[in-house]
Amino acid sequence: MRQHYFITNIEPHQGSILLQDKAVCKQITSVLRLGVGDEIVLGDGVGLRAVCTIAAIERTQIVCTVVTSTREPAPAREIRVAAAITKRDTFEWTVQKTTEIGVTRITPLRTDRTIKLGANLERLAAIAREAAEQSGRAYVPVIDPPMTIDELTAAEQSGFWCELDATTPATVLHEVPSCVVAIGPEGGWSAQEREAFATHNWTPVLLAPTVLRAETAAIVAVTKALL
Secondary structure, three states, X not given: OOOEEEEOOOOOOOOEEEEOOHHHHHHHHHHOOOOXXXXXXXXXXXXXXXXXXXXXXXXXXXXXXXXXXXXXXXXXXXXXXXXXXXXXXXXXXXXXXXXXXXXXEEEXXXXXXXXXXXXXXXXXXXXXXXXXXXXXXXXXXXXXXXXXHHHHHHHOOXXXXXXXXXXXXXXXXXXXXXXXXXXXXXXXXXHHHHHHHHHOOOEEEEOOOOOXXXXXXXXXXXXXXXX
């Protein structure tokens, strides 16, 4: 039977955990209809994972008895995707799917051809948390505030940017200790942005021989980096 996994604000305990997150409590009692004696797994999103049984369901909280708890090590490699901000539904889809695959950090990127410049960070963080629950990840990826390419290249001394006429295959993303890859908007990079990447010694890579949508490119990039 599949274990139901929830990420919430918890601390390691020897005995019990009081689960007070309203959304999680509602999902357990009203959606999944779990009851006393059922087993769940709780995590804090930064490595702590506790296998618990439901001891009591009260009006404002669920009392969970800890069976075992472990602290998983952080991912050995950072896989950071800096993706140009697209319309809300496609960017949220990008966050969801790259989280399921294993991205560790997502940076919304403002580019010269980006139409939408802002991002609802609270909603994106919730989507990343839910995707981590779905995929059983002990760590939820970090969601950065939106950055420009100048800010990104100042923070990262080396990285990769996806370009259709690049000659370096995307297999290189798997070969570096940590991977930072920039995904452009639907309209592509501007000449100034290409120059900025080149000036900071970033490497252009070819993800596929065809033109990919921005959200597809992000998924392919994370997959190439991990597999």
